[in-house]
Amino acid sequence: MITIKDLHASINGKAILKGLTLNVNAGEVHAIMGPNGAGKSTLASILAGREEYEITAGEIDFNGEDLLDLSVEERAREGLFLAFQYPVEIPGVSNVNFLRTAINEIRDHKGEKAMSAKEFMALVRDKSALVELDSKLASRSVNEGFSGGEKKRNEIFQMAMLNPKLAILDETDSGLDIDALRIVANGVNQLKTNENATIIITHYQRLLDYIIPDFVHVLYDGKIVKSGRKELALELEEKGYDWIKNNAAN
Amino acid sequence: MEMESVTKVNLQSFRKNLLPAKLLLPKLLIDANEKALVEMDFPNSRQEAWKYTRLNRVAKIKLESSSSELIDWSSYSMVKDAYTLVFQNESSIYCSPNLPNGLSIKIGSQIVATDWLESINEGHVAKLNVAHAQNGCVINVAEGIQVDKPIQLLFISDGPKQPNFWRNQIQLGLGANANVHVGYFSNNAHEAYSNVHWSVFLKENSHLIMTKIQNDEAANFHFSTENISQLKDSNFTLNTVTLNGAFVRNDVLVNVEGENCETHLNGAYIMKENQHVDNHTTVDHIFPNCNSYELYKGVLDEKSTAVFNGKVFVRPNAQKINAFQSNANVLLSNDATVNSKPELEIYADDVKCSHGSTTGQLDEEAVFYLRSRGISDAAARQMVVAAFMQDVFSKIVSKEVKTYIYAKLAKRFNWQYEEEH
Numbered sequence: 320m321i322t323i324k325d326l327h328a329s330i331n332g333k334a335i336l337k338g339l340t341l342n343v344n345a346g347e348v349h350a351i352m353g354p355n356g357a358g359k360s361t362l363a364s365i366l367a368g369r370e371e372y373e374i375t376a377g378e379i380d381f382n383g384e385d386l387l388d389l390s391v392e393e394r395a396r397e398g399l400f401l402a403f404q405y406p407v408e409i410p411g412v413s414n415v416n417f418l419r420t421a422i423n424e425i426r427d428h429k430g431e432k433a434m435s436a437k438e439f440m441a442l443v444r445d446k447s448a449l450v451e452l453d454s455k456l457a458s459r460s461v462n463e464g465f466s467g468g469e470k471k472r473n474e475i476f477q478m479a480m481l482n483p484k485l486a487i488l489d490e491t492d493s494g495l496d497i498d499a500l501r502i503v504a505n506g507v508n509q510l511k512t513n514e515n516a517t518i519i520i521t522h523y524q525r526l527l528d529y530i531i532p533d534f535v536h537v538l539y540d541g542k543i544v545k546s547g548r549k550e551l552a553l554e555l556e557e558k559g560y561d562w563i564k565n566n567a568a569n
Numbered sequence: 570m571e572m573e574s575v576t577k578v579n580l581q582s583f584r585k586n587l588l589p590a591k592l593l594l595p596k597l598l599i600d601a602n603e604k605a606l607v608e609m610d611f612p613n614s615r616q617e618a619w620k621y622t623r624l625n626r627v628a629k630i631k632l633e634s635s636s637s638e639l640i641d642w643s644s645y646s647m648v649k650d651a652y653t654l655v656f657q658n659e660s661s662i663y664c665s666p667n668l669p670n671g672l673s674i675k676i677g678s679q680i681v682a683t684d685w686l687e688s689i690n691e692g693h694v695a696k697l698n699v700a701h702a703q704n705g706c707v708i709n710v711a712e713g714i715q716v717d718k719p720i721q722l723l724f725i726s727d728g729p730k731q732p733n734f735w736r737n738q739i740q741l742g743l744g745a746n747a748n749v750h751v752g753y754f755s756n757n758a759h760e761a762y763s764n765v766h767w768s769v770f771l772k773e774n775s776h777l778i779m780t781k782i783q784n785d786e787a788a789n790f791h792f793s794t795e796n797i798s799q800l801k802d803s804n805f806t807l808n809t810v811t812l813n814g815a816f817v818r819n820d821v822l823v824n825v826e827g828e829n830c831e832t833h834l835n836g837a838y839i840m841k842e843n844q845h846v847d848n849h850t851t852v853d854h855i856f857p858n859c860n861s862y863e864l865y866k867g868v869l870d871e872k873s874t875a876v877f878n879g880k881v882f883v884r885p886n887a888q889k890i891n892a893f894q895s896n897a898n899v900l901l902s903n904d905a906t907v908n909s910k911p912e913l914e915i916y917a918d919d920v921k922c923s924h925g926s927t928t929g930q931l932d933e934e935a936v937f938y939l940r941s942r943g944i945s946d947a948a949a950r951q952m953v954v955a956a957f958m959q960d961v962f963s964k965i966v967s968k969e970v971k972t973y974i975y976a977k978l979a980k981r982f983n984w985q986y987e988e989e990h
Contacts, residue, residue: 367941395943407938411956420952421942428943460956461938477942 320345320485320516321366321386326377327541328365335361337541339377343485346513350527350552351520353538354560359520360404362538363489366518367401368394382484395421396428398484402474402491409461414473415443417461418480425481446479450506468499475506486510487518492526504529524556537563579628580610580693584700586632587732591659592702594736595682602690602699609693618692621876621908622818622847627790630760632732634659642723645754647782648969651721656735658727659703671714671745675707685738688768689822694792698766702736705766708749712742712772719748719967726789729759738768741775741803750970751781758789767795771803773827778806780970784977785814787842794820801827801856808965809865811838811846812977821850828858836865837961839982840873847876854887857917863894866961868954869905876908881922883915890917894924899931899957901950931957947983955984962986 321343328336335358343349353359365372366379368391379386384397409417423433434442447457450472462470471491478486488507492500507517507530519530527535527549535551536543537560544563545551555563590599611628612619642655642663654674655663661676668674675684684707690699710716726733741747755761763785771777785791791814799805811817823832838846852861867875877896898907911924931953939949955978965971978984 369937390946391937391940392943392945392949395941401941403938403941407932407934409932409935409938409953409956411959412935412939412952417939417942417944417952420948421939421944424945424948425943481942 320347320382322380324378324380326365326379327375328361328372329375330361330372334375335372335541336365339538339542341536341543343516343518345484345516347533348511348517348519348530350532350535351518351538351543352522352524352535352552352555354564355522357538358541359522359538360489363401363404363487363520366399366487367391392424395481396425400478400481400483400486402471402478402486402488404490404493406462406470406474408463408465410463412461413458414456414461415458418443418477421481442480447476449479449509450475451502452476467494468496471495471499471503472506475503479506479510482510483515485516485518487520489520490522491519492521492523500526501529524552527552539563581607583611583628583630583632584697586634587701587734588634588703590700590702592677592705592736593680593682594685594699594702598685598690598699602696606693606696606700609696612693618849618878621874622845626816627762630762630790631730632762633730634732635728637727640725640727640756642725645723645725645752646721647750647752647973648719648721648967651719651750652716653721653723654706655723655725656704657725658731658733661704661706669717671711672716672720673709673711677704680705680707686740686768686770688738689796692820694764694818694820695766695794698734698736698764698794701732701734701764702766703734705736707737708739710739710741710745710747710775713744714742715746716748719750721750721752723752723754724763724765726753726755726758726761726763726785728757729761731758731761733761733763733765735763735765737766738770739777740770741772741777743772744774745772746776747778748967749777749779750967751779753781753783753785753791753793755785755789758786760788760790762790764792765794769795769797769805771797771799771805773800774802776804778808778966780808780965780967781810782970782974783809783811783814783817785817787813787844788815790816792818795822797821797823799823799825799827799830799832802829803827804831806833806835809834809836809848810974811836811840812974812981813844814846815844817846819848819850821848823852823861825852825854825856825859825861828856830856830859832859832861833964834861834863834865835961835964837958838865838867838875839958839978840867840875841870842873843871844873845875846873849876849878851880851882852892853882853884854890854892855884857886857888857890859887860891861893864961864964865896866958867898867907868901868958869898869907870901872902872904874906877926878910878912879924880912880914881924883913883917883920883922885916888917888919890920890922892920892922896926897957898928899954900928901931901954951982951984955986959986
């Protein structure tokens with residue numbers, strides 16, 4: 320699905336990623352954990368195509384394409400999805416209106432026919448139910464006046480609508496109460512197939528009680544310093560990140 | 570002193586090819602107006618009201634009235650079912666037959682001097698209008714009448730260097746209610762000049778919505794003046810939508826002369842190229858217990874410029890006034906400019922007034938968010954900028970006019986709006 324090789328990236332001359340390597344296959348769920356400032360959100364931003372980062376070395380292959388060569392919208396059309404840590408409020412742009420435009424631009428990119436209004440509305444009903452998002456919210460302005468939990472559910476709703484190959488959840492658990500967390504996780508689990516993959520970026524182990532990862536990686540100082548199975552997350556929860564930091568220092 | 574005489578020559582030479590007023594106006598008004606006008610000059614940027622709107626381009630135009638062929642006005646029509654009146658240059662070319670009881674429209678030579686109520690004619694724009702008014706209408710809505718369809722007025726300037734001086738008046742009787750759509754257009758209008766004046770009188774408990782669409786061609790100079798007088802319990806809305814035009818100046822003055830009035834001024838301007846739009850508004854609260862709301866929003870691309878100057882006066886006896894004013898702008902290019910100046914002058918102590926003015930770039934975070942869902946950069950920008958303007962358009966009550974505006978925006982800027990349900 321995606322292969323990141325020796326990725327180095329900096330912002331304003333400051334190196335953030337310092338040789339990150341990661342391989343994610345279809346059907347897998349990977350969790351990337353790490354202390355604050357390790358480069359977790361930088362990785363999500365670079366994958367989504369934020370332009371303020373400078374890639375100084377390394378490469379990213381996304382299903383046979385050079386990801387770094389694609390624009391933000393081309394990445395999305397090729398099946399990459401980022402659930403934002405801080406979803407943006409866009410007053411005046413209706414959630415469903417923009418999603419219909421997005422779906423049809425993606426379809427057009429693939430040479431497929433535009434989705435009919437009827438088909439689209441059925442999909443909205445179906446997918447908003449998946450994340451228990453009030454269909455009224457689905458048709459309101461993008462994230463405007465949404466609670467923190469509603470914004471995160473809206474991210475997963477959009478993910479469900481767009482049906483990406485690779486979803487990157489950037490701190491999706493931050494600011495969620497236990498019920499919202501369960502709803503979000505349930506949505507993600509239901510969307511999982513053998514053809515898609517998920518990268519969960521998180522600081523805490525909490526979300527991983529609900530979405531069971533196949534692999535857990537620890538990101539520290541711009542590199543993956545440790546990888547393991549789901550048990551690694553529990554170990555981190557127990558021992559904290561200092562354990563990793565000390566290991567890395569030695 | 571010599572400088573001054575030279576510039577005076579400018580205004581007088583600008584007038585040289587203009588015909589004297591054809592409309593029958595009160596003689597006293599004409600005489601006093603002329604006396605003042607010959608002593609006047611085009612204002613320069615040292616005068617506050619023209620600080621950011623230079624008139625040299627206008628002063629240089631050699632206007633010349635020429636005859637033109639009758640145009641098919643139906644392509645300019647904004648709504649289907651309306652009482653419609655159409656002007657092409659100095660001629661009135663259409664008026665709906667069978668006006669309903671209580672609605673009277675006098676046009677051109679039907680208007681007698683005593684039909685004109687006293688109105689404010691300060692400044693060179695309004696004075697030029699008095700001196701050279703060629704055609705126009707006087708609309709009366711009788712006491713208690715609710716006009717069942719909108720009244721639509723289309724003003725079409727046809728031909729290069731064409732001067733147009735239209736003068737109009739509308740009066741709503743006690744408890745009357747009307748919806749007026751005014752459209753300004755031009756055809757083949759290189760260096761054409763339009764000067765339109767409206768005097769609007771709302772009697773007690775009357776209700777008027779005026780929506781003006783300024784959609785002149787990109788080489789037309791347009792000056793629009795609205796003087797409004799509101800009596801007790803009246804409700805007035807003016808929507809000013811500027812979609813095109815080389816140069817547009819709007820002067821709106823609302824005198825709120827009674828208690829319990831509501832005043833709504835909404836403005837939208839979307840400009841590009843070298844276009845210039847200037848909205849000067851004044852709301853003068855003379856009586857207590859009134860509300861006024863003002864919302865002007867604009868999008869400026871390329872080298873276009875905009876001016877907003879909104880004055881609100883609250884006179885000493887005008888207690889319990891709520892006056893809100895907001896002007897917000899988005900600049901789409903580094904070469905576009907906005908000069909925004911809210912001015913509140915409050916002489917009463919028990920009032921709620923606020924104003925806000927913002928000018929900024931497009932929200933890049935919003936653009937990135939939309940792109941990250943697969944939407945192209947261009948479409949994402951159009952969406953965000955169209956959304957920015959939406960709250961002004963949502964103030965326009967007439968669904969048909971809104972549909973008309975959205976269609977124009979889709980054609981000119983590729984903006985897409987969903988019909989509201």
